[in-house]
Amino acid sequence: MPAATLCTTPSSPAARKNWSSPSLQCTPPSSSVTTGTAAASSSSSSHFLQVDRVAFLIDKCKSVNHLLQIHAALLRHGLNHHPILNFKLQRSYSSFGRLDYSVSLFERTDNPNVFLWTAIIHAHTQCGLSEQARVYYAQMLSQSIQPNAFTFSSVIRGCSLKSCRALHSQVIKFSFETDLYVTTGLLDAYARGGDNMSAKQLFDVMPEKSLVSLTAMLTCYAKHGQIQEARLLFEEMEEKDVVCWNVMIDGYAQHGFPRESLLLFRQMLAAKAKPNEITVLSVLSSCGQLGSLESGRWLHSYIENNNIQISVRVGTALIDMYCKCGSLDDARKVFDKMHDKDVVAWNSMIMGYAIHGFSEEAFRMFDMMCSIGLQPTDITFIAILTACGHSGLVSKGRSIFNSMKNEYEIEPKIEHFGCMVNILSRAGQLHEAYNLVRNMKIDPDPVLWGTLLWACRLHNEVSLGEEIAEFLMSHNLASSGTYVILSNIYAAAGNWDGVAKVRSLMKESGVEKEPGCSVIEVDNKVHEFLAGDLRHPKSKEIYLMLEEMNRWLEANGYTPQTDVVLHDLGERQKQLSLGVHSEKLAMAFGLISTRPGTTIKIVKNLRVCLDCHAVMKLISKITKRKIIMRDRNRFHHFENGSCSCGDFW
Structure with a gap:
């Protein structure tokens, strides 16, 4: 067989007869005749x-x-x-x-x-x-x-x-335990598998640590919530690329430290590191968690001015951020400008309308999505059922829940059952909700039981509340919220012995009540308040404004709803306790720190109480300001003395 060689296509017809490939041909015999x-x-x-x-x-x-x-x-x-x-x-x-x-x-x-x-x-x-x-x-x-x-x-x-x-x-058997690439691969595999101890042991004995291996260990810490260890390693790294910054920023965002995530992002910019799509996704998530609208708007502007493509993922993250920061108008503008919107983008916009209480708009968006041929997902139905829950639409909720399997062939998950329990129990149909939970084919989780337990508090169903709480405690499913809600049920019924018993159980179990916390953003800075807070530099001015607010409220016929104070206190003490709730402190700070007519946005980690809800309605009327509050359950838009929730939350 003659050797093969590379050449160009022959020009003569005779030569082209023997041509066998655009790339290869046999070397002519004359060129290979040697001895x-x-x-x-x-x-x-x-x-x-x-x-x-x-x-x-x-x-x-x-x-x-x-x-x-x-x-x-x-x-x-x-x-x-x-x-x-x-x-x-x-x-x-x-x-x-x-x-x-x-x-x-x-x-x-x-x-x-x-x-x-x-x-x-x-x-x-x-x-x-x-x-x-x-x-x-x-x-x-x-x-x-x-x-x-x-x-x-x-x-x-x-x-x-x-x-x-x-x-x-x-690896050890074949003597590759000192090879940097091999050990880095093992480190990454241990990190992905959640074996932090093995990853750390391997990392500590590595004779050489590359940027890749350092990043793998950093990812291991950040992914599994060891944020302090991650930050120490991050600070020790002499070289940091955009991946390292992203891992640390996202670690903070994913594990409940959005403020630290934003601070680190600012450090990243100061270090002249160039953010990418992954960076902005994490920072947008942090803005949404904090309800930091101005920071979110600044980041949106940064994305547009620095040629970071607004892909479907980034566009969806912007929609989610704006919805969580209380600006549906901004969210809708982003949504309308997006090309090739997928079902995730539609879901984000539908959920935005749902949590703000604009149920009709959520339903309209759902119909539009289906009309263009997009198939709803399980997340779509969570959004639509949430819209029903916030508007008390029990019949519509039942109909949508049943259509999931019958029309769309989507098997309801625990989250969908949770939405239905919320719809039924908030409407006072507690026993139907309880039966739904007991007859579920999948095991109910503590969140679902907690929803039902809260409804017992809302509707003063003491006996059913006790039954649910005892079930949760006996099956080791009780959370701090379980004890707190049961204590509240007893307190609302005036059963102070029951309250004392629950608090004793909480102490024995080492369970602590989550403190109420409200945040407000002014001039691109987020301010945090706890009940009765005196830490803020402007505390004196804040409490003077609280006194002024109380005079406005009294002049407009306000009566403190002291029955929401679930402690065995005197009437005057209850009024004093109500007056320093965290959202009222945030409201007072907002009034002294912003121009008249400016919308005030407050984010609270717990549900707003009845008294604070009534106060926000009156303050919106007295000051002619719009107040937007996001609590644990939904958004409240207070304007001219009324709330978008229709007093149903």
Whole structure:
């Protein structure tokens, strides 16, 4: 068989008759007629040159069709068993998404070496077929072929925690425990599997720590809520790329530290690190958690001015942020400008209308989404059922809940049952809600029981409340909220012995009541208040404004609703307790810190109480200001003495 060489297309018809490939052809006989040692030397040199050029051609392929043409030429010219060319072909087929071609080529290769085994293992890992990759790895070992560092790096990627431990022993057996790439892969696998201890042990003994391994350990800490450890490691890192900043910023955002997330983002900008899409997604989440509208608007402007593409993900995050910060108008503007909106974007907008109490608009959006051919998801129905719950639409809620399975073939999840329990129990249909929970095919979670328990407090159903609370405590499902709500049920009924008993149980169990906290943003700075707070630098002015507010309220016929104070106190003490609730302190600060007519936005971590709700309605009328409050359950838009919730929350 003559050696193969690369050339251009022959120009003469006679030459074109023997043309066999756009890339390869047989060397003309006249050019290869030599004798003795010189011929052998020339042939060997020509062969290596030709293989090198074909390998280069394979690497430069831009389509699988071109690759198939080269492969066909190799078959015609007897180069189909060349290990280097086979390796490159196999790898290139995988890169074009043709794993089937890659496997077929591998299975036709006689005695594949470690590089070919590694290539087929890597190809399967890249396609998410980690189990099959490990099968190939086991087959390779059975043929007495020793893995190299690239083999381990490939097979470890994407493996389960159990497989990681087994592969770790193999790494030690074949003396690769000091290889930086291999140990970094193991560290990443331990981190993904949640084995923080093994990850830390491996990290501590690594002889060298690259930026990748440092980032892997940082991710391990941040992902599993070890925020302090993550921050210490982050500060020790001499080099920080955008991935490191993103991991730390997102760690704060995901584990309830949105304020720290925003502060770190500002440090990132000061360090001249360039944010990307991942960065802005995390920071938008933090703005939404804090209800920090001005920070969110600034970030939106930054995205537009710094050529960060407003993809569907970023657009959806902006919608979610604006909805959580109380600006539905801004959210809708982003939504309307988005192209190729997916169902997630529609869900965010529908949920925004739902939590603000604009149920009719939520239903209208749902109908529009279905009319353009988008299929609702389980999240869509959570949003629609939430809209029903905030408007007391029991019949509509039942109808939508039943349509999930009957019309859309979506099996209701625990969240959907929770929405239905909320709809029924808030409307006073507690026993129907209780029966729904007892007859569910899936086990109810503490959140669902808590919803029902809160409804017992709302409707003074003491006996049912006791029954539910005792069930939760006896099955180790009770949270701090369980004890607090049961205590409130007893207090509302005047059963102070019951209150004392519950508080004693809380003390014995080490359970503490979550303190009420309200935040307000003024001049791009978030201010936090607890009940009776004296920590703020403007405390004197705040309490003077509280006194002024009380005079306004009295002049407008306000009577403190002291029955919401669930402590055995005198009437005067109850009034004093009510007067320093955290949302009232935030309101007073907002009045002294903003221009007349400015909308005031407050975020509270718990449900707003009846008395504070009544006060906010009156203050909105007296000051002619719009007040938007987000509590744990929903948004309240106070304007001219009324609330968007219709006093139903």
